[in-house]
Amino acid sequence: MNNRNLLYALALCCILLAFGAWILGFFHYSAPVRQSPAAQVLPNLQNAPAAELKYAPPRPQDAPESIREAVMLGFNIINDTAQYASKHVGNELACATCHLExxxxxxxxxxVGAAATYPRFSANHGTSIDLAQKVQDCFARNLNATPPAHDSREMQAVLAYLQWISKDIPVYASLPWALPGKLDTSHKPDAAAGEKVYAESCAACHGDAGDGSPPLWGKGAYSDGSPLHNVDTFAVFTxxxxxxxxxxLTPEQSLDVAAYVDGQPRPHFAPAQSHGDAGQKSPQGK
Ligand code: HEC
Ligand code: HEC
Structure with a gap:
């Protein structure tokens, strides 16, 4: 092959490569990424279109007549769990202690919108869970109680209510009001500094020994399987x-007080004893 033929061959190669790239682009080819089996079937919530969602949950009393009674009961259970689902409360909290109104x-x-985002992968379960399982998790881990069975009147009511307040939210929308997993700082939580923050900013309501109203630790508080028993989540909430x-509080003070509260004693979450299906994996809430 002389130099000239070599040049022709090179030019041809370039044209073929460019054409190949164009074809791949045309069919939106992207390199396959290895994922766990659960991740393959579940939507990636981060990638859901960030639509402009209005925050306008409907009132429970405006639910259609066919479901109104259930929706109202669900609303009441969340607000005053001890009165409306007394068999399913094991501490001094109500759902509304963390989910106001x-x-x-x-x-x-x-x-609002939570119902539109299930089934969803749960790290506690190691698989995808539906909304009923998530509600059972909350009864077990946050109210330290035996959760209502799936076919119970209480569970049906809570599900109807949660569905109703999500009625205008598209399936798997990414919710702008969802809490971030952690605060945007590299600060290392310091429990000793957090003890001072607690005394100054929290003890007046939550008590010197965490047993105020509502309690933050001790036997009336959420269990060590609660999503709040996690320094990052607690810091975001605070x-x-x-x-x-x-x-x-600054992000740094929030992390410090989170570390302090996280080190206090609280009821132990024992899935096997309380019930069968609200999370066997790890005691760490998420
Ligand atoms: C001690 C605080 C606390 C209490 C009490 C509590 N929760 Fe929660 N709940 C959380 C936290 C924190 C999250 C967010 C983290 C997560 O999803 O685990 C959450 C998440 C949820 C979600 C999922 C929301 C979403 O967008 O995925 C539902 C549904 C829910 N709770 C229902 C309930 C119900 C019903 C009760 C009462 C039986 C209850 N919670 C009691 C702290 C609490
Ligand atoms: C003025 C009283 C008051 C002060 C001060 C206060 N809280 Fe609360 N806290 C409440 C009330 C009331 C609730 C129940 C939810 C609500 O009404 O907002 C609550 C709920 C909570 C919860 C979730 C429910 C539970 O009991 O687990 C946490 C966690 C919490 N507070 C942490 C803190 C921390 C940390 C501080 C200090 C930085 C603090 N709070 C300061 C009144 C207070």
Missing amino acids: GGTSKASISL HRFMPPEAAT
């Missing part, structure tokens, strides 16, 4: 919501 308030963890209507 039936979970429709943005001043605590909102439940930074956003505590003290109520006066949340002024």
Whole structure:
């Protein structure tokens, strides 16, 4: 092959390569990524379209007549769990202690839209769980109780209610009001500094020994299987919501007080004893 033929051959190669690249682009080819079996069937919530979602949960009393009674009961159970689902409360908390106004308030963890985002992968279960299983988890881990059975009146009511307040949210929408997993800082939580933050900013309501109203540790508090028994989650909650209507702690102070509270004693979450299906994997909440 002389130099000229070599040049022709090279040019041809370039053209073929460019054409190949164009074809791949045309069919939106992307390199396959190895994923766990669960991740393959579950949607990637981060990639859901970030639509402009309005925060306008409907009122429970406006539910259609066919479901209104169930929706109202679900709303009442979340707000006053001890009165409306007394068999399913094992401490001094109600669902509304963490999900104010039936979970429709943005001043605590909102439940608006949650129903649209299940089934979803759960690290505790190692597989995808539906909304009923998530609700059972919450009864078991946060209220330290035997959760209502799937076919119970209480569970049906809570599900109807959660579904109703998600009625205008598209399936698997990414919710702008969902809490971040952690605060945006590289600060290393310091429990000793957190003890001072606690005494100054929290003890007035939550008690010197964590047994105030509502309690933060001790036998009336959430269990060690709660999602709040996690320094990052607790810090996000505190930074956003505590003290109520006066949340002024810095991310660093929030992490410090989280580390302090996290080191206090609380009821142990024992899935096998309480019930069969609210999380066998690890005692760490998520
Ligand atoms: C001690 C605080 C606390 C209590 C009490 C509590 N929860 Fe939660 N709940 C959380 C936290 C924190 C999250 C967010 C982290 C997670 O999903 O595990 C959450 C998440 C949820 C979710 C999923 C929301 C989503 O967008 O995925 C539902 C549904 C829920 N809770 C229902 C309930 C119900 C019903 C009760 C009462 C039986 C209850 N919770 C009691 C702290 C609490
Ligand atoms: C003025 C009283 C008040 C102060 C001060 C206060 N809280 Fe709260 N806290 C509440 C009330 C009331 C709730 C129940 C939810 C609500 O009404 O917002 C709550 C709920 C909570 C919860 C979830 C429910 C539970 O009992 O587990 C946590 C966690 C929490 N507070 C942490 C803190 C931390 C940390 C501080 C200090 C930085 C603090 N709070 C300061 C009144 C207070």
